[in-house]
Amino acid sequence: MTSQTPIYEARNISKSYGSVDALVGVNLKIHAGEVVGLVGDNGAGKSTLVKCLSGAHQPTSGQMLLDGKEVEWKTPHEAIEAGIETLYQESGLAPDLSVSSNVFLGREELVKGPLGRLGFLAQKSMDKKAHEDLERVGIAVPASNRAVSQLSGGQRQAVAIGRAVSWASKIIILDEPTNHLGARQAGEVLNIIERVKSEGFGVIFISHTLPHVLQVTDRVAVLRLGRLVADKPTSEFNSETLLGTITGLIGE
Amino acid sequence: MDKAKFNAKGLLRNQQVILLVVLFAMAAFFTSQNSIFLTNAVFGNIISDWVPLVLIAIGETFVIISGGIDLSVGSAVGLSGIIAAFSMRYFTAHNMTDNLSLTLGLLISIGIGAVVGLVNGFLITKANMVPFVSTLVTLGAARGLCIVLTAGGPIADGPSNAIDLSVPKVGPFSYPGVAVLGLVIILGLFMHKARFGRYTFAIGSNAFAARSAGINVNRHLVKIYALSGALAGIAGMYFYLRLGVGSPTSGQSGELNAIAAVVIGGASLSGGVGKLLGTALGSLILVTVTSGLIIIGVAANWNQVVVAILIAAAVFSQGIRTLGKKNK
Amino acid sequence: MASKKKLSLVAVAGAAALFASAAVPAASQAATTKTIAFVMGAINDPFFNAMKAGAVAEAKAKGVKLVWQGDVQYSPATQIPVVDQVLATKPDGLVLIPTDPVALQPSVAKAKAAGITVVNVDTHVNDLTDVVSFITGDNADGGAKAADALATAMRYTNGKKYQVVVGLTSATATTNVARLEGFTKAVAAKYPGIQIVDKAYSQSDSAIANTNVNNWLTKYPNLRGIFAIDGTNASGAAAAIQAKGLIGKVALVGYDAYPANVKLIQKKVFSALIAQDPAAEAKQAIDTLVDFWAGKTSTIVKNVVIPNVVLSGTTSKADLKAFTYVA
Numbered sequence: 001m002t003s004q005t006p007i008y009e010a011r012n013i014s015k016s017y018g019s020v021d022a023l024v025g026v027n028l029k030i031h032a033g034e035v036v037g038l039v040g041d042n043g044a045g046k047s048t049l050v051k052c053l054s055g056a057h058q059p060t061s062g063q064m065l066l067d068g069k070e071v072e073w074k075t076p077h078e079a080i081e082a083g084i085e086t087l088y089q090e091s092g093l094a095p096d097l098s099v100s101s102n103v104f105l106g107r108e109e110l111v112k113g114p115l116g117r118l119g120f121l122a123q124k125s126m127d128k129k130a131h132e133d134l135e136r137v138g139i140a141v142p143a144s145n146r147a148v149s150q151l152s153g154g155q156r157q158a159v160a161i162g163r164a165v166s167w168a169s170k171i172i173i174l175d176e177p178t179n180h181l182g183a184r185q186a187g188e189v190l191n192i193i194e195r196v197k198s199e200g201f202g203v204i205f206i207s208h209t210l211p212h213v214l215q216v217t218d219r220v221a222v223l224r225l226g227r228l229v230a231d232k233p234t235s236e237f238n239s240e241t242l243l244g245t246i247t248g249l250i251g252e
Numbered sequence: 253m254d255k256a257k258f259n260a261k262g263l264l265r266n267q268q269v270i271l272l273v274v275l276f277a278m279a280a281f282f283t284s285q286n287s288i289f290l291t292n293a294v295f296g297n298i299i300s301d302w303v304p305l306v307l308i309a310i311g312e313t314f315v316i317i318s319g320g321i322d323l324s325v326g327s328a329v330g331l332s333g334i335i336a337a338f339s340m341r342y343f344t345a346h347n348m349t350d351n352l353s354l355t356l357g358l359l360i361s362i363g364i365g366a367v368v369g370l371v372n373g374f375l376i377t378k379a380n381m382v383p384f385v386s387t388l389v390t391l392g393a394a395r396g397l398c399i400v401l402t403a404g405g406p407i408a409d410g411p412s413n414a415i416d417l418s419v420p421k422v423g424p425f426s427y428p429g430v431a432v433l434g435l436v437i438i439l440g441l442f443m444h445k446a447r448f449g450r451y452t453f454a455i456g457s458n459a460f461a462a463r464s465a466g467i468n469v470n471r472h473l474v475k476i477y478a479l480s481g482a483l484a485g486i487a488g489m490y491f492y493l494r495l496g497v498g499s500p501t502s503g504q505s506g507e508l509n510a511i512a513a514v515v516i517g518g519a520s521l522s523g524g525v526g527k528l529l530g531t532a533l534g535s536l537i538l539v540t541v542t543s544g545l546i547i548i549g550v551a552a553n554w555n556q557v558v559v560a561i562l563i564a565a566a567v568f569s570q571g572i573r574t575l576g577k578k579n580k
Numbered sequence: 581m582a583s584k585k586k587l588s589l590v591a592v593a594g595a596a597a598l599f600a601s602a603a604v605p606a607a608s609q610a611a612t613t614k615t616i617a618f619v620m621g622a623i624n625d626p627f628f629n630a631m632k633a634g635a636v637a638e639a640k641a642k643g644v645k646l647v648w649q650g651d652v653q654y655s656p657a658t659q660i661p662v663v664d665q666v667l668a669t670k671p672d673g674l675v676l677i678p679t680d681p682v683a684l685q686p687s688v689a690k691a692k693a694a695g696i697t698v699v700n701v702d703t704h705v706n707d708l709t710d711v712v713s714f715i716t717g718d719n720a721d722g723g724a725k726a727a728d729a730l731a732t733a734m735r736y737t738n739g740k741k742y743q744v745v746v747g748l749t750s751a752t753a754t755t756n757v758a759r760l761e762g763f764t765k766a767v768a769a770k771y772p773g774i775q776i777v778d779k780a781y782s783q784s785d786s787a788i789a790n791t792n793v794n795n796w797l798t799k800y801p802n803l804r805g806i807f808a809i810d811g812t813n814a815s816g817a818a819a820a821i822q823a824k825g826l827i828g829k830v831a832l833v834g835y836d837a838y839p840a841n842v843k844l845i846q847k848k849v850f851s852a853l854i855a856q857d858p859a860a861e862a863k864q865a866i867d868t869l870v871d872f873w874a875g876k877t878s879t880i881v882k883n884v885v886i887p888n889v890v891l892s893g894t895t896s897k898a899d900l901k902a903f904t905y906v907a
Contacts, residue, residue, distance in 0.1 A: 288798065288799060291798070297794040300791075399624045399652060403625075404624045405626040405839065405905065406786065406838055406841075408839065409840075409843070415823045416823075494790060494819060494823070495786050495787065495815055495816065496819050496822060497815060499787070499812070501784055501786060501812060502786065502787055503787075505785075546778075546780060546796070547795055547798070547799050549778065549799075
């Protein structure tokens with residue numbers, strides 16, 4: 001499981017928007033069963049890097065390798081197909097749909113036979129599988145046919161992560177998954193991330209909440225003004241040194 | 253006690269149940285005023301009004317659930333009926349049989365309606381216009397074309413058996429009415445049991461989520477508006493059968509009736525919520541009011557007042573139910 | 581729709597007094613061709629199309645230049661800008677179909693100030709001082725003729741009861757009001773056995789008219805006759821009679837000679853159609869202006885009423901064709 005080849009790797013990635021250099025020569029490696037924290041101040045380039053990794057944007061230069069093979073995403077869909085799931089900060093759930101409908105959104109199971117060709121859904125089977133998938137990562141949702149709008153904020157975030165887990169085969173990118181959550185609910189989400197890691201996924205965890213980063217990650221990559229300024233095991237940071245690295249008080 | 257209370261609450265939460273109660277109450281009231289209301293003849297009149305309304309209201313339901321609005325359905329009804337009428341006049345003048353002429357007329361009518369819908373779809377997804385504006389544009393353009401093409405008068409000289417087809421044959425339903433009823437059921441299944449409907453709800457609920465789940469949102473929206481237009485096309489042909497001529501004013505204000513039916517049926521104008529059965533019952537309530545008021549002899553001008561009250565009641569009850577949910 | 585025309589049939593009393601104050605004819609500008617501008621209510625209405633056909637023929641006959649303008653809507657808000665545009669081109673005469681008796685009054689004053697001679701056709705402004713002549717179809721007379729036609733079609737005999745209904749477009753459109761008044765008065769005076777049991781409004785939509793008639797036919801099993809007060813009501817009622825197989829059993833008298841409805845006279849769906857004669861109104865308007873410019877003021881009549889005609893199964897084919905509105 002802990003092979004030397006990273007499961008996902010960004011090499012020398014740069015991204016400019018017109019004359020603005022959002023990312024300059026960034027390198028990042030994620031191994032299977034590893035949670036990598038991605039931190040930095042606002043405007044440090046976290047979102048840009050996430051967008052490049054998830055296929056939403058194309059880097060201006062540089063390479064990306066999945067399982068050691070060079071890849072290029074033209075659309076987010078291509079990245080999803082390759083096993084990279086991204087959970088954006090804006091909630092990625094449709095609140096009026098049920099839990100299982102959300103988990104299977106865009107990848108619905110159809111009934112067998114001619115009705116399936118007309119697009120009829122195998123709803124019972126999806127309800128059951130969604131429930132199983134969520135339980136696997138420790139998410140207990142009362143009923144998978146319940147509308148997401150009826151769940152608490154923490155439950156929603158758990159379902160969103162559960163959705164990503166049940167579809168990702170390699171990498172899960174979580175953009176501020178503990179934002180706007182109470183302490184108990186955030187704790188539940190961090191527990192889920194631990195479970196996800198133990199399932200052998202590579203996880204990229206983006207957060208402003210440094211205690212969460214220190215608690216859940218194995219390694220932390222720090223971005224400042226579009227450049228990677230640190231990439232070290234989490235054990236080498238404490239909250240002061242991490243903050244110092246982000247702000248540039250402790251530097252290169 | 254708890255259980256009974258829960259059930260009563262559950263029933264009241266169900267808009268369809270409320271609508272059925274309203275419908276029966278209305279029927280009982282109209283019958284008490286004039287017993288002739290409870291006859292197949294009156295039901296036949298009601299159904300012949302229901303058929304075109306439910307067609308455009310279903311299209312409108314898909315659109316509204318997707319978070320949009322289609323103001324052009326009424327005009328699409330008029331334009332498709334007119335073009336079909338011109339075509340069938342041409343076919344008849346060239347000795348085509350009535351049945352073939354009507355079949356082609358139906359296909360042409362559906363096609364014209366779908367074209368109006370496709371224009372909406374492209375204005376929304378390619379020109380990035382909001383649905384309200386883009387369908388307002390096609391509302392004006394299509395109705396204007398109706399008037400220009402017909403110079404305001406009805407278009408006749410089509411198949412001679414057209415009106416016969418609008419006559420009730422199966423209970424209160426005409427043969428085309430039965431076909432439309434079947435279509436309503438099929439579209440209900442597509443809305444609630446198939447992927448097409450699921451994507452529609454997802455887009456209206458959270459377009460961002462739908463897009464990041466890999467759904468081609470723009471393509472789906474174009475399909476929805478095309479469906480709405482095509483259904484308006486069927487309604488246009490149905491009006492032709494009813495009147496025996498293509499009338500440039502057919503479907504006038506139809507969009508408002510359709511939206512009223514959808515809202516009464518329990519859909520939310522902010523998208524993501526709605527039931528096809530609700531819309532079907534909502535349309536049935538609207539046309540029952542129309543016929544009922546005529547039968548009991550209340551001035552037809554009251555019709556709009558009653559409809560306004562129904563809409564207000566529907567939205568109000570929806571508000572109460574959503575509040576109930578949130579408080580939980 | 582023709583029915584939307586606001587036409588107040590206020591009798592023009594003291595015509596003579598008004599006459600005295602009418603504009604003195606401008607010195608005839610001799611050889612130059614005169615231009616007459618027509619500004620319509622709703623430019624696509626078959627009624628106005630028929631009027632245009634009459635105007636084109638008469639303008640050619642009298643050697644005047646014709647300008648034809650109007651908005652698609654029957655509304656003063658859209659008509660006033662059109663009138664302003666037309667006045668800016670300085671025609672010699674303006675034939676105006678005012679969509680509102682008050683709102684268009686200033687436009688008439690403006691025209692007069694610019695030395696443009698004004699005639700009103702079909703509807704008129706409230707103050708006719710600056711208007712040389714007002715020419716209209718007689719809607720009240722048309723309503724009375726409809727009553728006669730309906731009585732004939734039901735083979736009316738005194739002492740029997742006849743239930744009839746009236747399908748209207750709106751409660752306020754002045755053509756509707758005048759026709760209904762003429763109809764009601766004639767019924768009261770000549771046909772005491774006829775009971776008007778119901779009325780409803782279709783808002784210019786044939787489908788709504790159809791719904792109304794369908795329900796009446798159910799509600800009144802003994803219904804004998806229907807008066808459909810304009811073209812859209814006529815279409816809706818005709819469809820209902822055909823669908824319910826009541827041709828010849830329920831007498832139907834309609835209004836407005838739309839080609840589609842004229843054809844249904846031959847099928848006996850309509851017992852009769854009352855038609856206006858817009859072409860004759862246009863001809864009269866042009867003749868009035870030409871006479872006015874020629875100084876023949878004594879021949880000009882201040883208020884001209886052109887009778888409606890009855891089209892029925894006995895009308896000659898030539899007449900049917902002549903009175904059918906141009907589509």
